[in-house]
Amino acid sequence: MNFFEQQHLARQQTRRLVWLFALAVIGVVVAVDIVLVLIFAASELKATDGQVFSFWGALRDHPTAIMAPRCSFLVITIASIGKTASLRSGGKAVASSMGATQVGSGVEPASSSAS
Numbered sequence: 651m652n653f654f655e656q657q658h659l660a661r662q663q664t665r666r667l668v669w670l671f672a673l674a675v676i677g678v679v680v681a682v683d684i685v686l687v688l689i690f691a692a693s694e695l696k697a698t699d700g701q702v703f704s705f706w707g708a709l710r711d712h713p714t715a716i717m718a719p720r721c722s723f724l725v726i727t728i729a730s731i732g733k734t735a736s737l738r739s740g741g742k743a744v745a746s747s748m749g750a751t752q753v754g755s756g757v758e759p760a761s762s763s764a765s
Contacts, residue, residue, distance in 0.1 A: 675726050683719040
C-alpha cells in the first residue's frame with residue numbers, strides 16, 4: 651500500500667471518528683437531560699401524592715432540566731476546541747505534551763548485533 655492510499659484511509663477513519671464523537675456528545679447531553687427530568691419528576695411525585703408522570707411536562711416545568719444539558723454541551727465543546735487547537739500546533743507540541751524529549755545528534759541508536 652502506498653502513501654496516498656494510507657493517507658486516504660487515515661482521512662476516512664478520521665471522518666468516522668469525528669462522527670462517532672459527535673454522536674457520543676449527543677448521547678451525553680440526552681442522558682444528562684433524561685436523568686435530570688427523572689430526578690425532578692420523582693421529587694414532584696413525592697410532593698403531589700402520586701400524579702401521573704409526564705416526561706414533557708417535567709421538562710416544561712423545570713427550566714434547569716433544559717439548561718444543564720446545554721451547559722454540558724458547552725463544556726464538551728470548549729474542551730474539544732481547546733484540544734483541537736493544541737493538536738494543530740504541530741508534532742513537536744504534541745510530542746512534548748506526551749512527555750517526549752528530543753534526542754540529541756550525538757546519541758547513537760542501540761545496536762542489535764550480538765558480539
